[in-house]
Amino acid sequence: MRKILTATMAALMATTALGAAGAASAQSRHDHRYEHRYEHRDDRRDYRHDRRDYRRELREDRREYRQQQRAYERWQRAERRYYAPRYVAPRGYAVRTWSYGQRMPSYYRTNAYVVNDYDRYGLRAPPRGYQYVRSGNDVVLSAVAGGLITAVIAGLFN
Structure with missing residues (x-):
């Protein structure tokens, strides 16, 4: 057991x-x-x-x-200054500085202020649907249809 x-x-x-x-x-x-x-x-x-x-x-x-x-920065200073005819602001408007995103009044988009000879001033051709507009001594790249400002080239003219 x-x-x-x-x-x-x-x-x-x-x-x-x-x-x-x-x-x-x-x-x-x-x-x-x-x-x-x-x-x-x-x-x-x-x-x-x-x-x-x-x-x-x-x-x-x-x-x-x-x-x-992008062809242009939003704001740039012109490297060279050009002589141009005396600037006269549109009736009822004073010379002012523009900035990116603002809208230019339609009167500025008439032929009196549009810069068509951009090659002469050392500017590149504007993109389709845009134009250069002179405002005082500055040139503004704005949309043709609505006037929306894309770029400002300051001090291009004397």
């Missing part, structure tokens, strides 16, 4: 030891799988951040390129 009891106890202890070892190995495999998944998740996050940074840099490059491609 003692032998049977001892054998049963030994078998029970062996089974328990094997079960504990199996549970420990299962636990370690389980942790390893989660660690592996978290590592991949971190890699994906890093890749996502890299893509975002790359897209942001591309956006900045495109923005800079567009700014360089």
Whole structure:
């Protein structure tokens, strides 16, 4: 009887030891799988951040390129001054300085104030739908239809 009891106890202890070892190995495999998944998740996050940074840099490059491609800055000082006939403001208007985004009155957009010989004054050809308008000693690039001011070239005339 003692032998049977001892054998049963030994078998029970062996089974328990094997079960504990199996549970420990299962636990370690389980942790390893989660660690592996978290590592991949971190890699994906890093890749996502890299893509975002790359897209942001591309956006900045495109923005800079567009700014360089614009023919005119919003406000610039003329590098050279030209002599032109005396300026007379339209009736009811005084000489004033214009700025980007304002609208010129329709009277300024008549032939008396439009600068058609822009090559003579070192100006580039205006984009389609725009024209140069003289206002005092300045030249303003404005839309033909609505008079919206796109650029101001200050001090072009003496």
